[in-house]
Amino acid sequence: MKEDNKKKCRILIIFLSLLFIFIIITGCSASQEVHQTEVKKDQEFDQGSILEFSDISEQKIEDFAKLSKVWGLVKYYHPKVVSGDINWDYELFRVMPSILEENSDVNSILYEWVHTLGNETVPGDLEQLNRFSEDSIQLSPTTDWSKDKEYLGTDLSLELSKLLDSNISERKNAYVSFNGDSPFAIMHNESSYTSMKFDDTGYRLLGLFRYWNIIEYYFPYKDVIGEDWDRVLLEFIPKIIDGSDYDSYFMTLAELTSRIHDSHVYLTGKNRESITEYFGIYRLPVNFVEINNQIVISKVFNKCGLKVGDIVLKVGDNSIDELLEDRRKYISQSREDTAINFFKALFRTHQKNMDVTLIRQGKTMNISATSNLQEINFLVDTKSQAMENGEIFYINAGLLEEGEIDKIMKKWWNTKGLIVDLRNYPSSALDYKLAKYLIPSEKEFAKASLPNPAIPGEYYFEPLASEKPQDTDDEVYKGKVVILINEHTISNGEFTTMLLRKTENSIVLGRPTAGADGNVFGITLPGNIKTTISGIGIFYPEKKPTQRIGVQPDIRLDPTIEGIMEGRDEYVERAVELIKDGY
Template identity: 70%
Template sequence: MKEEKKKYWKSIVLFSLFFICFIIRGCSPSKDIHQIERDKDQEFDKGSGIYFSSISEKKTMDLAKLCKVWGVVKYYHPEVISGDVNWDYELFRVMPYILEEDSDVNLILYEWVHSLDSKTLFGDIDQQYQFPEDYIQLSPSTDWCKDEKYLGKDLSLELSSLLDSNISERENAYVSFKDDSPYPFMENENSYPSMKFDDTGYRLLSLFRYWNIIEYYYPYKAVIGEDWDQVLLEFIPKFIHGSDYESYLLTIAELTTRIHDSHAYLMGKNGNVISNYFGMYRIPVNFVEIDNQIVISKIIYKCGLEIGDIVLKVGDKDIDEILENRRKYISQSREDTGSLLFLDLFRTHEKNTDVTVIRKGKTIDVNVKGSQKDINVGVDTKSQEIEDGKIYYINAGLLKKGEIDKIMKKWWNTKGLIVDLRNYPSSPLTYELVKYLIPYEKEFVRMSFPNRAKPGEFYYLDPFVSGKPKETNNEILDDEVYKGKLVILINEHTISQGEFATMSLRNTENSIVLGRPSAGADGDVRLFTLPGNIRSTISGFGVYYPDKKPTQRIGVQPDIYMVPTIEGVREGRDEFIERAIEIIKESF
């Protein structure tokens, strides 16, 4: 039965692996018509009643403790999981007592948690959710619950007992699961669209909600490179200090950067991404970073800049200052990547802006015209034959459904294939192309998912495979696989599905991965809301190599590292494709 469950889950994963929530601007959590008990609690619908603008170091630490206790109870206590308690509003009820100058915080928290109805019997964990030690990718960070010095004996015992609740049925929980799907859903969170942005209680609720989602439902918590407890202490004063929408949104944006995940997008109350803060206009160009210089690589609309221009300033700000500002609010798995960074580096508030560039060795100022049209940062070279039909180039971002089969039948006898994954794939190559390249099914990736019965724990599924299926009706595949050289092109724009496809394709025996490291953000995107109808996303499950080596924040590493040259950019050459052709011709 357990093996059947695993197979079912894997089919679910394959079906929805590459669904990207941030694309669907109109996405909003669906609500069950049935009203559960917590929805009947309306005491704080018009505001938390908690307002203050400064806080002492002692009270910051007390609020951090409140956040952690609130979080573990939120995800482990049976009464909260059942939907009988509005745990957001319970936060507002207890917070004023915590904020009192000489309050006994541990006693207040103990009495608060102890007052909840714990009649629901805790049980042994369902065998389905018990995993061998070598299947555990991430364990809960809940040892602090057993620290009597930190919590006091009574509160420590109360919280420690919760850790054995082992509840797998979570339909009404703040994080739920559908049927046997391993995916977590956060649609039961209230978005509070009428929030007043000077309401300190609601601002702190936003921080507490985000912090605990990362604490318990983020697969990459161990590699964010931050002390997550210290991040909480740092951001409590930041969330308290602001009093308007802009300060609130930007503080959340800054918080998202601390998980270092290029899947972490932020959308404001009107559905607009954080990008609009940087300006409504974009300079319609693409750029590439070469030797720590921003070099214009493509002119999308005529604007005054030229290919090969090295950008020094936009308006009165140095390009390094602009980069630092963008990175403060745009999350990146790696500092040299991040799709929003590429889209928003050249955002401006004015349609016409002076840009200082180095052009042909001279420093000049150019009055540049911005645009409100969408900008595509991808490679637009069409799939085509090269070298008199000896090589075929595939642009993964321009593929149409069913085109892979047609390409492989027509170009079966070529000496080499170039697969360009510098674009986001428009068609899944992971399995469709690889069945022509690898003569048998071969492991290429492992994934990890949250244990629904034990928040904070993530477990590995068995490895996924790609390659020639054991049984096939495809006449080309009956006796052989493609024999030519395979060169896979990647760079900092290769993200998510592109990284997943690269991991599969590079299993081909006669393959080379060429370019720069990929973005280091893989795993299906999970969407959740924060108070004020703010929406954010994170990578929702872990993606690893079969030997469990990580990809997050590291990226897929090329076999041959390559950086374009400024000369090549100025001449309009695609040096990646040129080098790929050379590699294939060397194998003739």
């Protein structure tokens, strides 16, 4: 591997080892006010866009969709915008009234708008550093529409087509920038517009256009979202202008973010409130698991009327299927059976007491359940420990302390097997640290998909490999290794599973993972709304995706209602059996 590639991989390792929860809490919280001097000088629309309307014709929806696409391409490709010389948000407000006029010649308006930026900059040659072979390209920008003269007119099409060859690698002042040699995109130059008035249609549309174009150019999994992203834009233009208050704006953005089907999505409002809070401040103090398309109570934290093993049919006036459908409308999920925020939101309610219809030991009954303000987690709380008289050691990834892996491996080096429980998110760096004890040589276990700084919308593959063992004699652990996963295994947990799976004597046991692998990319939207997406892609060495599919187990294991009611951890039980039987 070339030296610069090694450097990128080292950076990648550091980022992927960060705690998912930490990123969720802090990843979007840093101030993202615009840094460019020239942009700050433009204050014309600081008090509002002066654009308010609530009705729009079908033709104008299409015109505004075209405006969004042109605005986004210029935002990421035009030298003057990339250099920070122009407040491109405010330029959007300047052109919107002309687009809104009935019978306006939209193509001519957009051409004059873009042409006035100047085209004196000669398209640059692509630097060798940012040239990648066709075989190494994971995703290419979907910009063919800009060459469609029938759609845009000849003048506008030619103007936009020239921009595609700008090949700008220096993006310090751009709306999406890169820090030094880091392959990770950052958005510190976007303004949060904290004083936004939520009946301001211009700013509401800016929120939609900003998000839509970020997904269009800076989402490595855009090709697997399962949506026609152009159709989504057309659908949400009337939705975003229809409301006139904060709640309608926030919930429309929530619905929009759900359409990329990414469990890395986390949405917080202007006061840092989570999308989950919109479903109620109260929550039934229980955990649940999906078994055979039924929602089964798996743990009860406080006395509330529900019992372990109950199958929930209805909460209040809503069937469980109606609740599931409602939550999925606003909470993004890579797979329908996963998403940390989805689990946290399902049993939220605005009432402290509610009627619940359920099946308990075969009998259908109605009970009065009591909720509370307690936040619930889905952690497996079994501590790391020796089992089977010291023959097996169980490692709970979610309860590890810094440096604990080294101590565990030295003390339990001669055990018959290890159980590595990744049903919790790793609380400390586990992936490469444990792999050094398990894998005898460098082995490629994944490919990362990274954004090409010079070509917005292009992502390239970078191989990721395990490192050499810690000991100079290359001795590795000889026992069996069983890796436990389920729908709560997400992000770094999935990444760790892919790496540890390269252990010669390993088996992955459980249910498919969440299907949201990679790092977390923070986004700020107008009104100080924060959200996140997967910022880089993670694929298998043969380039097969993990997004929306999840890491698949070697042996599938579904918990049973009987096991739950008896308080057994069927995953650990089966892992012990496998190690004792020698697989």
